[in-house]
Amino acid sequence: MTTSPTLARQRLCALLLSSGLLVLSGHTYADAEGTLNLYLNGGRYWFDEERLSGTPYFLDELEDSSGGGIGFGYNVTDRWAIEGVYDYFSVNLKDSPNNVEVQNYHLDLMYQFAGQFCGNYVWQPYVVVGAGELRIDEDSFEYPDNWNERQTMVNFGAGIKYQFLPRWQMRGDLRGFQGVEEGGLDGFLSFAIGYQWQDEVTPRDWDGDGVYSNIDQCPQTPPGIDVDARGCPIDSDGDGVPDYLDMCPGTPMGMAVNDDGCPREPYDPGDFSK
Numbered sequence: 001m002t003t004s005p006t007l008a009r010q011r012l013c014a015l016l017l018s019s020g021l022l023v024l025s026g027h028t029y030a031d032a033e034g035t036l037n038l039y040l041n042g043g044r045y046w047f048d049e050e051r052l053s054g055t056p057y058f059l060d061e062l063e064d065s066s067g068g069g070i071g072f073g074y075n076v077t078d079r080w081a082i083e084g085v086y087d088y089f090s091v092n093l094k095d096s097p098n099n100v101e102v103q104n105y106h107l108d109l110m111y112q113f114a115g116q117f118c119g120n121y122v123w124q125p126y127v128v129v130g131a132g133e134l135r136i137d138e139d140s141f142e143y144p145d146n147w148n149e150r151q152t153m154v155n156f157g158a159g160i161k162y163q164f165l166p167r168w169q170m171r172g173d174l175r176g177f178q179g180v181e182e183g184g185l186d187g188f189l190s191f192a193i194g195y196q197w198q199d200e201v202t203p204r205d206w207d208g209d210g211v212y213s214n215i216d217q218c219p220q221t222p223p224g225i226d227v228d229a230r231g232c233p234i235d236s237d238g239d240g241v242p243d244y245l246d247m248c249p250g251t252p253m254g255m256a257v258n259d260d261g262c263p264r265e266p267y268d269p270g271d272f273s274k
Contacts, residue, residue, distance in 0.1 A: 031112065031124070032198060033213075035075040037083070039171070039194025042068030045089055045104075048184030055136060055149045061094045062102070068190065073110070077206070078213060081110040083130075087188075098138070104177070104188075106132025106155055124161040131155070134177070134186075152180040169194045207231075237261075 031037070047062035067089035075081045089102040108130030132155070137148045157175035164170060170193050177186040206213045209221045211231030218232035225244050226234045233242030239251045239261055246261030256264045 031075045031078065031081070031196065033075055033078050033204065035081075035196055035198050037071070037073040037075075037081075037169070037194050037196050039071050039073075039169070039192045040068065041071060041085075041087070041171075041173070041190045041192035042066070043173075043188060043190030045087075045102075046187040047091070048179065048186050050182060050184045051134075051151075051179070051186065052136070052149075053182045053184075054151075055138075056147055057093060057098070057100070057138070060096055060098075062100070063092045063094050065089045065091045065102075067102075069104075071192070071194075077204075079112050081112065083108045083110060083128075085130075085132075101137040103135045103137070104132065104153070105135075106130045106153065108155070112161075122163040124163070125158070126161065127156075127158045128173075128175070129154075129156045134179070151182055153177045153186075154180065167196050169196060 044064065044066055046064045049061050051062050052058055052060055067087060069085065069087035071083055071085040073081050073083035084107050085105065087104045089104070090099060091102050092099045108128050110126050110128040112124055112126045132153055134151045134153045135148060136151075155175050155177045157173060159171055159173035161169050161171040171191070173188075173190045173192065175188045175190070177188065178184075179186075204213050205211065205216070207216070207219055207221045208223055209216070209218075209225065209227045209231055211227060211229070213219055216231035218227070218230065221227055221231065221233055222244070225242070228234055233244055235242050235246070237246070237249055237251045238253060239246070239255070239257045241257060241259070241261030243249060248257070248260065248262035251257055251261060251263060258264050
């Protein structure tokens with residue numbers, strides 16, 4: 001039994017939304033700069049009902065199928081990574097004995113969130129966008145029935161990695177693939193296992209505050225600002241407003257302050273009766 005394209009798209013949108021909320025609800029340490037990732041994935045792919053538009057099988061629909069492939073990635077920084085992915089599917093046509101081969105290859109840009117997530121640093125959520133090509137091949141019969149169709153696809157999605165050994169990761173990934181020429185939204189839910197190794201890279205200090213970016217908890221400190229051991233601007237009076245923005249630097253401990261670091265005006269109920 002197959003899932004209808006409309007229901008599949010509804011499920012995809014719901015899953016993408018829930019994954020986005022999951023990603024934004026916490027953080028973890030990202031892979032270090034220079035990390036290389038090689039992984040194998042497998043999962044379930046939902047095809048849009050119009051995916052065969054522009055092909056000799058334009059009156060047919062592709063059945064939702066299982067498949068998988070291989071990916072290779074490189075961490076340009078501790079948060080930004082690029083990945084190339086190749087996936088393969090052998091797909092049946094609905095209400096037909098024919099089948100086609102589908103290849104999906106794409107280049108992606110990934111952003112990995114930094115901080116603690118689910119009370120542990122081994123979880124690593126991410127979001128991703130990319131572009132590539134979907135190729136559909138039919139070679140079940142002799143010429144002239146052999147044909148192939150290429151469609152440009154852009155993709156977007158979210159996922160989470162789990163570091164279960166020093167060099168090994170598992171990941172879950174939910175992706176939407178939007179057709180450019182033929183339109184239509186496909187979905188792919190996959191799980192993968194990957195191996196990591198790290199290139200020898202000198203740690204960098206992207207904001208120039210003297211604290212390496214791989215341990216900097218405030219990675220976008222303005223130039224020339226004094227920071228503490230965490231790489232965050234110094235807040236001498238502990239009011240939550242860093243010294244370089246604090247207009248009242250001697251605020252007593254525990255006093256409520258405004259955005260300028262100055263004591264808030266006392267509450268006056270009469271202000272609401274005027």
